[in-house]
Amino acid sequence: TDKLKTYEYQTEIKKILDIVIHSIYSNTDVFVRELISNASDALEKFRHIMLTEESVVDKEIPQEIRISIEKEAGNLVIEDTGVGMTREELIENLGTIAHSGTAEFLKQLQKHPGESAEIIGQFGLGFYSVFMVSDHVKVITRSYKPAAKGYVWESDGASGYTITQEEGIKRGTRIVIHLKEEKKEYLDEEKIKEIIHEYSNFVTFPILLSGKKINTIQAIWTRRPQEIKEEEYTEFYKFIANTESEPLFRLHTSSDAPIQLNALLYIPKENYEVFGLNRLDPGVHLYCNKILIQSKVKDLLPEYLRFVKGVVDSEDLPLNISRETLQDNQLVKKIGKHLTKKILSTLKDQKKEHPDKYNDFWKQFSNFIKEGANTDYENREELAELLLFESSKTKAGEWTSLEDYVSRAPEDQKEIYYLTGMSREELENSPYMETFRAADIEVFYLTNPIDDFVMTSIREYKEKNLVSADNANIKLPKKEEKNDAEGKKEEKEKVDDKEMKGFIKWLSKHLKDRISEVKVSDRLVDSPALLVNPDDMMTVHMQKILEQAGQ
Numbered sequence: 001t002d003k004l005k006t007y008e009y010q011t012e013i014k015k016i017l018d019i020v021i022h023s024i025y026s027n028t029d030v031f032v033r034e035l036i037s038n039a040s041d042a043l044e045k046f047r048h049i050m051l052t053e054e055s056v057v058d059k060e061i062p063q064e065i066r067i068s069i070e071k072e073a074g075n076l077v078i079e080d081t082g083v084g085m086t087r088e089e090l091i092e093n094l095g096t097i098a099h100s101g102t103a104e105f106l107k108q109l110q111k112h113p114g115e116s117a118e119i120i121g122q123f124g125l126g127f128y129s130v131f132m133v134s135d136h137v138k139v140i141t142r143s144y145k146p147a148a149k150g151y152v153w154e155s156d157g158a159s160g161y162t163i164t165q166e167e168g169i170k171r172g173t174r175i176v177i178h179l180k181e182e183k184k185e186y187l188d189e190e191k192i193k194e195i196i197h198e199y200s201n202f203v204t205f206p207i208l209l210s211g212k213k214i215n216t217i218q219a220i221w222t223r224r225p226q227e228i229k230e231e232e233y234t235e236f237y238k239f240i241a242n243t244e245s246e247p248l249f250r251l252h253t254s255s256d257a258p259i260q261l262n263a264l265l266y267i268p269k270e271n272y273e274v275f276g277l278n279r280l281d282p283g284v285h286l287y288c289n290k291i292l293i294q295s296k297v298k299d300l301l302p303e304y305l306r307f308v309k310g311v312v313d314s315e316d317l318p319l320n321i322s323r324e325t326l327q328d329n330q331l332v333k334k335i336g337k338h339l340t341k342k343i344l345s346t347l348k349d350q351k352k353e354h355p356d357k358y359n360d361f362w363k364q365f366s367n368f369i370k371e372g373a374n375t376d377y378e379n380r381e382e383l384a385e386l387l388l389f390e391s392s393k394t395k396a397g398e399w400t401s402l403e404d405y406v407s408r409a410p411e412d413q414k415e416i417y418y419l420t421g422m423s424r425e426e427l428e429n430s431p432y433m434e435t436f437r438a439a440d441i442e443v444f445y446l447t448n449p450i451d452d453f454v455m456t457s458i459r460e461y462k463e464k465n466l467v468s469a470d471n472a473n474i475k476l477p478k479k480e481e482k483n484d485a486e487g488k489k490e491e492k493e494k495v496d497d498k499e500m501k502g503f504i505k506w507l508s509k510h511l512k513d514r515i516s517e518v519k520v521s522d523r524l525v526d527s528p529a530l531l532v533n534p535d536d537m538m539t540v541h542m543q544k545i546l547e548q549a550g551q
């Protein structure tokens with residue numbers, strides 16, 4: 001009859017099919033992602049058509065994706081109530097490899113500026129991924145066009161396909177996948193649920209698995225911030241970070257040029273990388289039109305921001321045909337640089353607006369920011385703004401910033417001073433502090449071994465050099481000579497020049513293996529002598545650390 005027609009695949013199509021089935025994808029799970037993406041595209045197209053066309057078939061049926069499992073028959077069924085396909089479309093789209101009806105739809109759409117659609121397909125290959133797991137696929141479909149009839153397309157994915165016309169088919173597409181003997185694992189509802197959660201969780205249309213909606217969390221990152229409720233932000237965070245607690249800070253940003261992107265990023269309350277035992281994986285996932293491309297992307301944010309959680313979505317990602325990798329990693333780097341700046345400026349704003357919350361952040365994540373200060377040369381000015389330390393002008397356990405230090409310092413103070421040691425107590429009692437205290441000059445107290453490296457990496461802040469208080473070349477502003485009650489200058493015991501020269505000679509001789517030079521100094525107030533460090537790069541404390549590490 002003319003109701004059943006058989007079509008043979010041409011030789012080159014067979015070859016391409018073979019490649020799609022055996023070589024493109026690293027993981028057979030992705031056929032679920034591909035079929036759901038097609039269903040979503042079909043529904044999105046239908047949504048568009050509804051805007052302009054009056055008469056469509058089965059107008060009233062809900063727009064959704066339904067997945068069911070026929071255990072006995074060994075079938076997985078994926079169906080949608082989207083645009084469906086006519087006989088011609090079946091032949092063009094499913095009978096020809098690398099022909100994308102969706103790409104054509106997008107081309108048509110571009111002729112109507114102002115209209116946009118969230119469309120996933122583009123390569124015309126995804127459908128065939130189903131033959132990685134199936135030896136027989138039935139596509140039962142009816143187009144939305146009022147005159148269209150229903151058809152059944154069937155194929156084993158090897159020799160060819162048949163198309164039969166059938167009555168009683170509703171609008172949309174139902175795909176019945178008979179699973180290969182060794183792929184029966186896809187008859188397990190839990191397995192299918194996991195795959196959907198991983199790749200397709202944020203598809204716009206409801207996905208029902210055995211009648212239950214499973215994509216309940218929305219892709220809120222595509223919406224405008226003013227339309228999103230606080231609870232929705234929190235709910236999304238809990239989902240994406242797989243946690244019960246609330247986030248500390250959030251950054252929701254989008255841009256159109258030079259690259260389209262939406263990002264929703266969070267900073268957690270807790271640092272799970274305690275004691276360096278369990279190094280965190282990167283926490284940001286990359287999406288293209290709400291479909292997962294890469295989870296925990298490595299080359300996006302710098303490593304020191306691995307505590308940041310969230311999603312980045314860009315339509316402009318240059319996907320390779322498997323949708324598992326990108327053809328141009330430079331673009332990801334560019335997005336990453338942009339987002340890094342955004343994250344750092346968000347933190348800076350929070351520090352200003354919510355100092356208490358920022359203190360909480362610092363308690364948990366100071367080491368990450370310090371790691372950044374040591375490694376991210378490009379952003380070292382932004383990172384310097386985020387640093388907090390104790391100082392000679394804070395109480396024990398309280399922090400201050402470089403910015404506050406500078407605001408307190410006399411205008412003619414050209415340098416910012418710090419001193420490193422094991423504890424605040426040690427630093428307070430250090431002989432190096434005597435002159436600073438006497439001159440009322442603030443000194444940062446650094447007690448974390450990494451701090452020393454941080455200061456050397458940052459080097460300067462607002463054009464003031466960061467200088468270790470044990471440095472030999474420090475010239476403090478002359479302190480005011482104290483006057484006594486009668487207004488007479490206090491008599492200072494002067495050491496005779498000649499006597500001093502003899503003493504220096506004697507010292508140099510006896511300590512010659514351990515010091516490089518002896519100098520007369522007016523730096524000290526109470527202590528008789530001080531070892532100073534001639535090295536601009538390494539403080540005494542850092543040398544001690546390196547010695548201990550056997551360097």
Ligand code: ADP
Pocket residue numbers: 034038039042080082083084085093094099100101102103120121122123124125126127128172173
């Ligand atoms: P792509 O999605 O990249 O275009 P596919 O191989 O996944 O490529 O699909 C090929 C074409 O088949 C699609 O472009 C679309 O025109 C059509 N198609 C596939 N699945 C459906 C569906 N569920 N409903 C309607 N059309 C579909």
Ligand code: MG
Pocket residue numbers: 034037038120121122124125126127
């Ligand atoms: Mg597709």
